[in-house]
Amino acid sequence: MNRAEVYDYETRAKRDDHQALRLWLRFFACANLVENHIRKNLRAQFATTLPRFDLMAQLERHPAGLTMGEISRRMMVTGGNITGIADELEAAGLVVRAPARDDRRARKVKLTAAGRRAFADMARAHERWIVECFAGLNRKDKSSMYDVLARLKQHAAANGAHVR
């Protein structure tokens, strides 16, 4: 490599670095923007929180119920006290804890009929808020971003980032 090539390579590397960092900062800001919008609306319209909604969403996808460990691995939102949230939902009659069919020692958490109804209402509203947030993007924007994110996820996970 001659001197000019080295210089070009370095310049490009530097430019690429800053491009990744700028992209991440905007990415993170957008994720926070949408997340905070959802949190605010869940609180205002359903007097509930994102971790509660997230826990119910996991249960809705698993009608046979999930153990606490399974819930904890599946949650999208981190940092909440899963046991505390399950206790609150149980006290509100939205979930029950019952012995698992296949292993009587394991206890599984399930949505009650009231829990399924409450979640259905929230999920409809949640989808509407998301559609509104993303309405500035056309179908092609959304589709291309969906594909790019798949590559991002795959690469980041292969490089040791922890996938939830």
Place this chain on the structure above:
Amino acid sequence: MNRAEVYDYETRAKRDDHQALRLWLRFFACANLVENHIRKNLRAQFATTLPRFDLMAQLERHPAGLTMGEISRRMMVTGGNITGIADELEAAGLVVRAPARDDRRARKVKLTAAGRRAFADMARAHERWIVECFAGLNRKDKSSMYDVLARLKQHAAANGAHVR
């Protein structure tokens, strides 16, 4: 509109809705993936946290210092106790609190020389981690995502989502 057109319109609306929701779920998962990777590396390599790093990053951009209120509005990471973090950084000799030049009653937080050095090391490592996370995307992917995110941010903000 005849019946077929109504049907098409509804089908498309439904498909678009699900597209936005699927996109958000992947978007949110990617943001968490990268964020958790950064948190883990900050802890392992610098024994620090993302809110501390974020607070120092805001101060680094404002050498004249920021009031607590200004810091709080500029932070990317939410949920931390800003005063507590500033206290810890001050105890570690990385920031100082001093009266503002233009208003002696207001106190501004600034990085110390040691704080600037520590932040420079962390910022270099942080940028490297981000570059690694985004290395699965080529320049065109990154550039198109950067543009799409600008439209997302603008639209979501105009629709009442709170921009940080």
